[in-house]
Amino acid sequence: METTQQKALTAPGTSGRRVLIVDDDQVNRALLKAILTKAGFQVPVAQDGASALALCAEDPPDLVLLDYMMPNMTGPDVARRMRGQPRMRDVPILLLTATNLDAHIEEGFAAGVDDYLVKPVDRRILVARVEATLRARADRSSASAAAAVTLQRDALVAELDEAREVQRAQLPHGVVTWPGWSAAGAVVPCGAVGGDFFDVLEGMGGRRVALLVDVSGHGVAAALVTARLHAELRSLLPLHPLTEALSLLNDRLLADGTPKYACLAAVELGPEVATIVNAGLPPVCVGGAGGIRALVSATGTPPGLLPGQTYDSEVIPISPGDRIVVMRNGVRVAESTPRKLGGRDLAQAVVSFAVPYPGWEGELPAGPWQSPQQEGDVVLLHTDQPTKAMSILATWAIERGEELLGLTVTRPSLEDAYLQVTRDVLEVLRRLAVNVAR
Numbered sequence: 001m002e003t004t005q006q007k008a009l010t011a012p013g014t015s016g017r018r019v020l021i022v023d024d025d026q027v028n029r030a031l032l033k034a035i036l037t038k039a040g041f042q043v044p045v046a047q048d049g050a051s052a053l054a055l056c057a058e059d060p061p062d063l064v065l066l067d068y069m070m071p072n073m074t075g076p077d078v079a080r081r082m083r084g085q086p087r088m089r090d091v092p093i094l095l096l097t098a099t100n101l102d103a104h105i106e107e108g109f110a111a112g113v114d115d116y117l118v119k120p121v122d123r124r125i126l127v128a129r130v131e132a133t134l135r136a137r138a139d140r141s142s143a144s145a146a147a148a149v150t151l152q153r154d155a156l157v158a159e160l161d162e163a164r165e166v167q168r169a170q171l172p173h174g175v176v177t178w179p180g181w182s183a184a185g186a187v188v189p190c191g192a193v194g195g196d197f198f199d200v201l202e203g204m205g206g207r208r209v210a211l212l213v214d215v216s217g218h219g220v221a222a223a224l225v226t227a228r229l230h231a232e233l234r235s236l237l238p239l240h241p242l243t244e245a246l247s248l249l250n251d252r253l254l255a256d257g258t259p260k261y262a263c264l265a266a267v268e269l270g271p272e273v274a275t276i277v278n279a280g281l282p283p284v285c286v287g288g289a290g291g292i293r294a295l296v297s298a299t300g301t302p303p304g305l306l307p308g309q310t311y312d313s314e315v316i317p318i319s320p321g322d323r324i325v326v327m328r329n330g331v332r333v334a335e336s337t338p339r340k341l342g343g344r345d346l347a348q349a350v351v352s353f354a355v356p357y358p359g360w361e362g363e364l365p366a367g368p369w370q371s372p373q374q375e376g377d378v379v380l381l382h383t384d385q386p387t388k389a390m391s392i393l394a395t396w397a398i399e400r401g402e403e404l405l406g407l408t409v410t411r412p413s414l415e416d417a418y419l420q421v422t423r424d425v426l427e428v429l430r431r432l433a434v435n436v437a438r
Protein backbone atom coordinates (compact mmCIF):
# COMPACT_ATOMS: atom_id res chain seq x y z
CA MET A 1 0.00 0.00 0.00
CA GLU A 2 1.23 3.50 -0.86
CA THR A 3 1.99 5.90 1.96
CA THR A 4 0.76 9.50 1.97
CA GLN A 5 4.26 10.67 1.03
CA GLN A 6 4.38 8.25 -1.91
CA LYS A 7 0.99 9.44 -3.19
CA ALA A 8 2.17 13.04 -2.97
CA LEU A 9 4.96 12.20 -5.45
CA THR A 10 2.43 11.14 -8.12
CA ALA A 11 1.43 14.38 -9.83
CA PRO A 12 -2.06 14.63 -11.29
CA GLY A 13 -2.12 15.29 -15.01
CA THR A 14 1.39 13.83 -15.63
CA SER A 15 0.12 10.67 -17.31
CA GLY A 16 1.43 10.44 -20.84
CA ARG A 17 4.10 13.13 -20.42
CA ARG A 18 7.44 11.80 -21.60
CA VAL A 19 10.70 12.62 -19.80
CA LEU A 20 13.86 11.41 -21.56
CA ILE A 21 16.74 10.52 -19.22
CA VAL A 22 20.22 10.80 -20.75
CA ASP A 23 22.94 9.39 -18.48
CA ASP A 24 25.87 7.04 -19.12
CA ASP A 25 25.61 5.57 -15.61
CA GLN A 26 23.23 2.60 -15.51
CA VAL A 27 22.51 2.95 -11.78
CA ASN A 28 21.62 6.64 -12.15
CA ARG A 29 19.36 5.87 -15.12
CA ALA A 30 17.51 3.20 -13.17
CA LEU A 31 17.08 5.41 -10.10
CA LEU A 32 15.84 8.43 -12.02
CA LYS A 33 13.49 6.30 -14.10
CA ALA A 34 11.99 4.69 -10.99
CA ILE A 35 11.33 8.09 -9.37
CA LEU A 36 9.73 9.64 -12.44
CA THR A 37 7.75 6.52 -13.34
CA LYS A 38 6.34 6.52 -9.81
CA ALA A 39 5.35 10.17 -10.35
CA GLY A 40 3.28 9.17 -13.39
CA PHE A 41 5.62 10.01 -16.29
CA GLN A 42 6.62 7.87 -19.22
CA VAL A 43 10.40 7.57 -19.06
CA PRO A 44 12.48 6.53 -22.06
CA VAL A 45 16.26 6.39 -21.43
CA ALA A 46 19.45 6.88 -23.43
CA GLN A 47 22.98 5.92 -22.36
CA ASP A 48 24.82 8.52 -24.42
CA GLY A 49 24.39 11.64 -26.49
CA ALA A 50 24.19 9.93 -29.88
CA SER A 51 21.32 7.63 -28.90
CA ALA A 52 19.54 10.56 -27.19
CA LEU A 53 19.73 12.65 -30.36
CA ALA A 54 18.37 9.74 -32.41
CA LEU A 55 15.42 9.30 -30.02
CA CYS A 56 14.63 13.01 -30.09
CA ALA A 57 14.74 13.14 -33.88
CA GLU A 58 12.29 10.22 -34.10
CA ASP A 59 9.87 11.22 -31.33
CA PRO A 60 10.66 14.35 -29.28
CA PRO A 61 9.94 14.01 -25.55
CA ASP A 62 8.20 16.62 -23.39
CA LEU A 63 11.35 17.20 -21.29
CA VAL A 64 14.98 16.02 -21.25
CA LEU A 65 16.89 15.20 -18.05
CA LEU A 66 20.51 15.44 -19.24
CA ASP A 67 23.67 14.45 -17.37
CA TYR A 68 26.57 16.89 -17.63
CA MET A 69 29.52 14.46 -17.64
CA MET A 70 29.33 11.79 -20.36
CA PRO A 71 31.91 10.26 -22.73
CA ASN A 72 32.22 11.41 -26.35
CA MET A 73 29.68 14.25 -25.93
CA THR A 74 29.17 16.21 -22.74
CA GLY A 75 25.74 17.33 -21.62
CA PRO A 76 26.16 20.86 -23.04
CA ASP A 77 27.33 19.37 -26.38
CA VAL A 78 24.18 17.23 -26.53
CA ALA A 79 21.96 20.17 -25.56
CA ARG A 80 23.51 22.31 -28.30
CA ARG A 81 22.81 19.65 -30.92
CA MET A 82 19.30 19.11 -29.62
CA ARG A 83 18.57 22.79 -30.07
CA GLY A 84 19.66 22.37 -33.66
CA GLN A 85 16.74 20.00 -34.29
CA PRO A 86 13.60 22.03 -35.24
CA ARG A 87 11.31 19.82 -33.16
CA MET A 88 13.51 20.19 -30.07
CA ARG A 89 13.89 23.96 -30.00
CA ASP A 90 11.15 24.46 -27.43
CA VAL A 91 11.54 21.22 -25.43
CA PRO A 92 12.81 22.05 -21.92
CA ILE A 93 16.19 20.55 -20.89
CA LEU A 94 17.26 20.12 -17.26
CA LEU A 95 21.00 19.63 -16.73
CA LEU A 96 22.19 17.23 -14.01
CA THR A 97 25.61 18.16 -12.66
CA ALA A 98 27.69 16.71 -9.81
CA THR A 99 29.07 20.16 -8.98
CA ASN A 100 27.69 23.65 -8.75
CA LEU A 101 30.68 25.23 -10.47
CA ASP A 102 29.71 28.47 -12.15
CA ALA A 103 31.62 27.49 -15.28
CA HIS A 104 29.61 24.28 -15.72
CA ILE A 105 26.30 26.02 -15.13
CA GLU A 106 27.20 28.89 -17.45
CA GLU A 107 28.26 26.43 -20.17
CA GLY A 108 24.93 24.62 -19.83
CA PHE A 109 22.84 27.75 -20.14
CA ALA A 110 24.91 28.88 -23.12
CA ALA A 111 24.17 25.54 -24.80
CA GLY A 112 20.42 26.03 -24.37
CA VAL A 113 19.43 24.21 -21.17
CA ASP A 114 16.51 25.70 -19.22
CA ASP A 115 17.58 24.85 -15.66
CA TYR A 116 19.95 22.64 -13.69
CA LEU A 117 19.94 20.26 -10.72
CA VAL A 118 22.91 19.29 -8.54
CA LYS A 119 23.39 15.56 -7.83
CA PRO A 120 22.47 13.77 -5.69
CA VAL A 121 18.93 14.98 -6.25
CA ASP A 122 16.19 14.63 -3.66
CA ARG A 123 13.31 12.77 -5.31
CA ARG A 124 10.75 15.36 -4.17
CA ILE A 125 12.85 18.18 -5.59
CA LEU A 126 13.36 16.25 -8.82
CA VAL A 127 9.63 15.66 -9.38
CA ALA A 128 8.71 19.20 -8.34
CA ARG A 129 11.32 20.73 -10.69
CA VAL A 130 10.18 18.57 -13.62
CA GLU A 131 6.53 19.47 -13.02
CA ALA A 132 7.33 23.19 -12.67
CA THR A 133 9.37 23.18 -15.88
CA LEU A 134 6.60 21.41 -17.80
CA ARG A 135 4.02 23.89 -16.45
CA ALA A 136 6.22 26.79 -17.55
CA ARG A 137 6.46 25.28 -21.03
CA ALA A 138 2.68 24.83 -21.16
CA ASP A 139 2.21 28.45 -20.10
CA ARG A 140 4.59 29.64 -22.81
CA SER A 141 2.76 27.52 -25.38
CA SER A 142 -0.58 28.93 -24.28
CA ALA A 143 0.75 32.48 -24.45
CA SER A 144 2.19 31.88 -27.92
CA ALA A 145 -1.07 30.34 -29.10
CA ALA A 146 -3.04 33.25 -27.66
CA ALA A 147 -0.71 35.73 -29.35
CA ALA A 148 -1.12 33.88 -32.66
CA VAL A 149 -4.90 33.93 -32.28
CA THR A 150 -4.76 37.65 -31.51
CA LEU A 151 -2.68 38.29 -34.63
CA GLN A 152 -5.12 36.28 -36.74
CA ARG A 153 -8.07 38.11 -35.22
CA ASP A 154 -6.46 41.51 -35.82
CA ALA A 155 -5.68 40.57 -39.42
CA LEU A 156 -9.26 39.38 -39.93
CA VAL A 157 -10.68 42.55 -38.38
CA ALA A 158 -8.45 44.67 -40.63
CA GLU A 159 -9.62 42.73 -43.68
CA LEU A 160 -13.26 43.13 -42.65
CA ASP A 161 -12.78 46.86 -42.07
CA GLU A 162 -11.26 47.19 -45.53
CA ALA A 163 -14.09 45.12 -47.04
CA ARG A 164 -16.62 47.35 -45.26
CA GLU A 165 -15.09 50.47 -46.77
CA VAL A 166 -15.11 48.88 -50.22
CA GLN A 167 -18.75 47.87 -49.84
CA ARG A 168 -19.72 51.33 -48.59
CA ALA A 169 -17.93 52.92 -51.53
CA GLN A 170 -20.17 50.94 -53.90
CA LEU A 171 -23.32 52.52 -52.45
CA PRO A 172 -24.65 55.86 -53.70
CA HIS A 173 -23.32 58.82 -51.73
CA GLY A 174 -25.95 61.24 -50.52
CA VAL A 175 -28.99 61.91 -52.67
CA VAL A 176 -29.06 60.56 -56.22
CA THR A 177 -30.77 63.04 -58.52
CA TRP A 178 -31.72 62.99 -62.20
CA PRO A 179 -34.32 64.94 -64.20
CA GLY A 180 -37.67 64.67 -62.45
CA TRP A 181 -36.55 62.36 -59.63
CA SER A 182 -34.36 61.94 -56.57
CA ALA A 183 -33.52 58.95 -54.37
CA ALA A 184 -32.09 58.48 -50.89
CA GLY A 185 -31.39 55.25 -49.01
CA ALA A 186 -29.89 53.84 -45.85
CA VAL A 187 -28.00 50.62 -45.13
CA VAL A 188 -26.95 49.50 -41.64
CA PRO A 189 -25.65 45.89 -41.71
CA CYS A 190 -25.56 43.71 -38.60
CA GLY A 191 -21.80 43.20 -39.04
CA ALA A 192 -18.85 44.77 -40.82
CA VAL A 193 -20.17 43.62 -44.19
CA GLY A 194 -23.46 42.16 -45.32
CA GLY A 195 -25.82 41.36 -48.13
CA ASP A 196 -27.84 44.58 -48.26
CA PHE A 197 -27.56 47.29 -50.89
CA PHE A 198 -29.52 49.88 -52.79
CA ASP A 199 -28.64 51.71 -55.98
CA VAL A 200 -30.03 53.57 -58.96
CA LEU A 201 -28.92 51.90 -62.21
CA GLU A 202 -29.45 52.60 -65.87
CA GLY A 203 -32.29 50.65 -67.49
CA MET A 204 -33.57 50.25 -71.03
CA GLY A 205 -34.06 53.41 -73.05
CA GLY A 206 -32.09 55.50 -70.59
CA ARG A 207 -34.65 55.07 -67.80
CA ARG A 208 -33.44 54.74 -64.23
CA VAL A 209 -34.13 51.70 -62.08
CA ALA A 210 -34.07 52.12 -58.29
CA LEU A 211 -33.15 48.86 -56.53
CA LEU A 212 -33.25 47.62 -52.97
CA VAL A 213 -31.72 44.15 -52.47
CA ASP A 214 -31.47 41.92 -49.40
CA VAL A 215 -29.31 38.80 -49.91
CA SER A 216 -30.11 35.91 -47.59
CA GLY A 217 -27.76 35.38 -44.68
CA HIS A 218 -25.15 37.68 -43.22
CA GLY A 219 -21.47 38.41 -43.30
CA VAL A 220 -18.81 37.81 -45.91
CA ALA A 221 -20.69 35.14 -47.90
CA ALA A 222 -23.69 37.43 -48.34
CA ALA A 223 -21.39 40.33 -49.25
CA LEU A 224 -19.73 38.29 -52.00
CA VAL A 225 -23.11 37.39 -53.47
CA THR A 226 -24.14 41.05 -53.23
CA ALA A 227 -21.16 42.10 -55.35
CA ARG A 228 -22.09 39.46 -57.90
CA LEU A 229 -25.73 40.60 -57.99
CA HIS A 230 -24.73 44.22 -58.37
CA ALA A 231 -22.56 43.40 -61.38
CA GLU A 232 -25.22 41.18 -62.97
CA LEU A 233 -27.92 43.83 -62.63
CA ARG A 234 -25.65 46.50 -64.14
CA SER A 235 -25.23 44.35 -67.23
CA LEU A 236 -28.81 43.04 -67.54
CA LEU A 237 -30.97 46.10 -66.93
CA PRO A 238 -29.79 48.24 -69.89
CA LEU A 239 -30.38 45.33 -72.31
CA HIS A 240 -33.63 43.73 -71.15
CA PRO A 241 -37.07 44.78 -69.90
CA LEU A 242 -37.24 44.85 -66.10
CA THR A 243 -39.17 41.59 -65.60
CA GLU A 244 -37.04 39.73 -68.14
CA ALA A 245 -33.83 40.99 -66.54
CA LEU A 246 -34.93 39.60 -63.17
CA SER A 247 -35.79 36.22 -64.72
CA LEU A 248 -32.34 36.06 -66.29
CA LEU A 249 -30.77 37.02 -62.96
CA ASN A 250 -32.65 34.15 -61.29
CA ASP A 251 -31.45 31.66 -63.92
CA ARG A 252 -27.83 32.78 -63.65
CA LEU A 253 -27.74 32.50 -59.88
CA LEU A 254 -29.16 28.99 -59.96
CA ALA A 255 -26.92 27.90 -62.85
CA ASP A 256 -23.81 28.82 -60.86
CA GLY A 257 -25.04 26.98 -57.77
CA THR A 258 -24.94 30.11 -55.63
CA PRO A 259 -26.22 28.99 -52.17
CA LYS A 260 -27.99 32.31 -51.62
CA TYR A 261 -31.09 34.08 -52.83
CA ALA A 262 -32.02 37.75 -52.89
CA CYS A 263 -35.24 39.48 -51.86
CA LEU A 264 -35.50 42.64 -53.91
CA ALA A 265 -37.69 45.47 -55.11
CA ALA A 266 -37.05 47.17 -58.44
CA VAL A 267 -38.66 50.46 -59.46
CA GLU A 268 -38.30 51.58 -63.07
CA LEU A 269 -39.03 55.28 -63.28
CA GLY A 270 -40.70 56.90 -66.26
CA PRO A 271 -41.93 60.46 -66.83
CA GLU A 272 -45.40 59.84 -65.36
CA VAL A 273 -45.38 56.25 -64.06
CA ALA A 274 -43.33 53.86 -61.98
CA THR A 275 -43.05 50.18 -62.95
CA ILE A 276 -42.55 48.17 -59.76
CA VAL A 277 -41.51 44.55 -59.18
CA ASN A 278 -41.51 43.19 -55.63
CA ALA A 279 -39.84 39.82 -55.06
CA GLY A 280 -39.92 38.92 -51.38
CA LEU A 281 -39.90 42.28 -49.59
CA PRO A 282 -42.60 44.12 -47.57
CA PRO A 283 -45.05 46.12 -49.69
CA VAL A 284 -43.65 48.98 -51.70
CA CYS A 285 -45.60 52.07 -50.63
CA VAL A 286 -46.55 54.84 -53.05
CA GLY A 287 -48.15 58.13 -52.03
CA GLY A 288 -47.54 61.59 -50.70
CA ALA A 289 -48.63 64.07 -48.10
CA GLY A 290 -52.24 63.01 -48.72
CA GLY A 291 -51.52 59.42 -47.67
CA ILE A 292 -50.90 56.04 -49.29
CA ARG A 293 -52.26 55.61 -52.82
CA ALA A 294 -50.86 52.18 -53.67
CA LEU A 295 -49.21 49.18 -52.05
CA VAL A 296 -47.25 46.80 -54.26
CA SER A 297 -46.97 43.50 -52.41
CA ALA A 298 -44.48 40.74 -53.16
CA THR A 299 -45.71 38.55 -56.00
CA GLY A 300 -42.41 37.17 -57.27
CA THR A 301 -40.05 34.60 -55.82
CA PRO A 302 -36.67 35.94 -54.66
CA PRO A 303 -34.09 35.43 -57.44
CA GLY A 304 -31.82 32.45 -56.78
CA LEU A 305 -34.43 30.45 -54.87
CA LEU A 306 -36.42 28.44 -57.46
CA PRO A 307 -35.74 27.70 -61.14
CA GLY A 308 -37.86 28.89 -64.05
CA GLN A 309 -39.38 31.91 -62.36
CA THR A 310 -41.09 34.79 -64.15
CA TYR A 311 -41.91 38.16 -62.65
CA ASP A 312 -44.93 40.45 -62.86
CA SER A 313 -44.76 44.20 -62.63
CA GLU A 314 -47.28 46.78 -61.51
CA VAL A 315 -47.49 50.19 -63.18
CA ILE A 316 -48.39 53.04 -60.81
CA PRO A 317 -49.15 56.62 -61.98
CA ILE A 318 -46.90 59.13 -60.24
CA SER A 319 -47.75 62.75 -59.47
CA PRO A 320 -45.39 65.58 -58.50
CA GLY A 321 -44.62 65.36 -54.79
CA ASP A 322 -45.09 61.57 -54.58
CA ARG A 323 -42.76 59.22 -52.80
CA ILE A 324 -42.04 55.56 -53.40
CA VAL A 325 -40.70 53.89 -50.25
CA VAL A 326 -39.60 50.33 -49.52
CA MET A 327 -38.15 49.17 -46.20
CA ARG A 328 -36.66 45.73 -45.70
CA ASN A 329 -37.37 45.78 -41.97
CA GLY A 330 -38.70 47.96 -39.17
CA VAL A 331 -37.37 49.42 -35.93
CA ARG A 332 -38.24 49.09 -32.27
CA VAL A 333 -40.16 52.14 -31.18
CA ALA A 334 -39.24 52.05 -27.49
CA GLU A 335 -36.75 50.35 -25.21
CA SER A 336 -39.40 49.57 -22.59
CA THR A 337 -41.84 47.73 -24.86
CA PRO A 338 -41.43 44.96 -27.43
CA ARG A 339 -43.59 46.86 -29.93
CA LYS A 340 -41.96 47.31 -33.30
CA LEU A 341 -42.83 49.16 -36.45
CA GLY A 342 -42.69 46.65 -39.27
CA GLY A 343 -41.23 47.39 -42.68
CA ARG A 344 -44.65 48.20 -44.13
CA ASP A 345 -45.57 50.52 -41.25
CA LEU A 346 -42.25 52.29 -41.49
CA ALA A 347 -42.56 52.73 -45.25
CA GLN A 348 -46.09 54.10 -44.92
CA ALA A 349 -44.92 56.61 -42.34
CA VAL A 350 -42.12 57.86 -44.58
CA VAL A 351 -44.43 58.09 -47.57
CA SER A 352 -46.75 60.29 -45.50
CA PHE A 353 -43.88 62.74 -44.88
CA ALA A 354 -43.51 61.54 -41.28
CA VAL A 355 -40.59 59.79 -39.64
CA PRO A 356 -41.31 57.79 -36.45
CA TYR A 357 -38.87 58.80 -33.75
CA PRO A 358 -38.68 56.02 -31.10
CA GLY A 359 -37.30 56.61 -27.64
CA TRP A 360 -38.50 60.20 -27.57
CA GLU A 361 -37.65 62.01 -24.31
CA GLY A 362 -38.73 65.53 -25.06
CA GLU A 363 -35.89 66.68 -27.31
CA LEU A 364 -36.16 66.44 -31.08
CA PRO A 365 -33.16 65.99 -33.37
CA ALA A 366 -32.06 68.94 -35.44
CA GLY A 367 -33.89 69.20 -38.74
CA PRO A 368 -36.67 70.87 -40.69
CA TRP A 369 -39.43 69.17 -38.71
CA GLN A 370 -42.99 70.41 -38.94
CA SER A 371 -45.72 69.91 -36.31
CA PRO A 372 -44.34 66.82 -34.55
CA GLN A 373 -47.03 64.76 -32.88
CA GLN A 374 -46.87 61.94 -30.35
CA GLU A 375 -48.68 58.64 -30.76
CA GLY A 376 -48.21 56.28 -27.84
CA ASP A 377 -44.51 55.83 -27.33
CA VAL A 378 -43.45 57.22 -30.69
CA VAL A 379 -43.15 60.73 -32.09
CA LEU A 380 -43.92 61.39 -35.73
CA LEU A 381 -41.59 64.00 -37.18
CA HIS A 382 -43.06 65.55 -40.31
CA THR A 383 -40.50 66.54 -42.90
CA ASP A 384 -40.27 67.15 -46.62
CA GLN A 385 -36.68 65.90 -46.82
CA PRO A 386 -36.37 62.15 -47.47
CA THR A 387 -32.61 62.35 -46.95
CA LYS A 388 -33.16 63.51 -43.38
CA ALA A 389 -35.66 60.72 -42.85
CA MET A 390 -33.17 58.07 -43.99
CA SER A 391 -30.47 59.63 -41.82
CA ILE A 392 -32.66 59.49 -38.71
CA LEU A 393 -33.64 55.88 -39.39
CA ALA A 394 -30.01 54.87 -39.85
CA THR A 395 -29.05 56.60 -36.61
CA TRP A 396 -31.66 54.62 -34.66
CA ALA A 397 -30.51 51.36 -36.15
CA ILE A 398 -26.88 52.05 -35.25
CA GLU A 399 -27.76 53.12 -31.69
CA ARG A 400 -29.88 50.01 -31.11
CA GLY A 401 -27.62 47.54 -32.87
CA GLU A 402 -30.27 46.73 -35.45
CA GLU A 403 -30.09 46.20 -39.18
CA LEU A 404 -31.75 48.65 -41.55
CA LEU A 405 -32.28 48.73 -45.29
CA GLY A 406 -34.52 51.35 -46.86
CA LEU A 407 -34.96 53.39 -50.02
CA THR A 408 -37.05 56.46 -50.83
CA VAL A 409 -37.60 57.65 -54.41
CA THR A 410 -39.22 61.08 -54.75
CA ARG A 411 -40.70 62.99 -57.65
CA PRO A 412 -40.34 66.63 -56.54
CA SER A 413 -43.37 68.86 -56.68
CA LEU A 414 -43.37 72.07 -58.72
CA GLU A 415 -42.84 74.00 -55.50
CA ASP A 416 -39.85 71.82 -54.62
CA ALA A 417 -38.41 72.31 -58.08
CA TYR A 418 -38.88 76.10 -57.80
CA LEU A 419 -37.18 76.14 -54.41
CA GLN A 420 -34.28 74.09 -55.73
CA VAL A 421 -33.80 76.45 -58.69
CA THR A 422 -33.88 79.37 -56.27
CA ARG A 423 -31.24 77.71 -54.07
CA ASP A 424 -29.05 77.02 -57.11
CA VAL A 425 -29.29 80.65 -58.27
CA LEU A 426 -28.46 81.94 -54.79
CA GLU A 427 -25.47 79.61 -54.61
CA VAL A 428 -24.17 80.89 -57.96
CA LEU A 429 -24.58 84.49 -56.78
CA ARG A 430 -22.80 83.69 -53.52
CA ARG A 431 -19.83 82.21 -55.37
CA LEU A 432 -19.69 85.19 -57.71
CA ALA A 433 -19.67 87.53 -54.73
CA VAL A 434 -16.85 85.56 -53.13
CA ASN A 435 -14.81 85.65 -56.34
CA VAL A 436 -15.37 89.43 -56.71
CA ALA A 437 -14.31 89.99 -53.09
CA ARG A 438 -11.06 88.13 -53.77
